[in-house]
Amino acid sequence: MAPLEHYLILSAALFTLGVVGVVVRRNAIVVFLCIELMLNGANLAFVAYGSFLDSLDGQLIVFFVMAVAAAEAAIGLAIVVLIYRNRESTDVDDVNLLKL
């Protein structure tokens, strides 16, 4: 098994790629994917710490994160579909007004 530092650095890399994607990409769906990437970076850190500390709490927290991610994906994608219906676009730069 690789040392804990390697798992943590990998999780930091995943989180960072998610942050860069959210800032750089303009398609709302890809922004959502990058949020999932950040959540998974956090999940990997939880599981790695739990495994190295002989505890199951890390794995349990990962379940709750996954449930939140599932709910967030369902609601978020519904919102993306709505925005697409109104604006014929999913570009986040096009959604710059509070009213439609």
Place this chain on the structure above:
Amino acid sequence: MAGQALFYFLALLTVAGSVAVVALPNPLYSVLSLVAAFLGLAGLYLSLNAQFVAVVQVIVYAGAIMMLFLFVVMLINLGREERLPLRLPIQKLAGTIIGLGIFAGLVNLYVSAPLLTGAKGLFPAARLAEVGSVQAVGKVLVTQYVLPFQAMGVLLFVGIVGAVVLARRRTR
């Protein structure tokens, strides 16, 4: 060191998939490369002795959530991201610099301080192999974590109702 080699292979798969998510212009390819990254992550969870999480990662994350994304991408028929001029021209450069800063900060945190200072838990790998990872996780889930577990059910229910209410076609 087969375990080490496996770790680096899976880490490479995961990072390559994640880079492809951010870099590929077509959202469809982004979703598929995220599935590849999630499969790599599932392998990493297996190497960490978290079999249940690995299976859930494949079935729920790569299977259900990513297919939801795929359906939406195909439903609204997205093409490549158009090459319009960015509203903020330095956005890409600034984003990359911010990302590198965050990464450097996190890595610095990990290499500078001692990592494993907490008390050891009740489930070393030998005990997990004895009782079974799924059984142990399930037992903790419905005893110690039963309240968050119930709240998770309420959250998912509200999520489903909200998605249906939002996406339903209004007939007037």
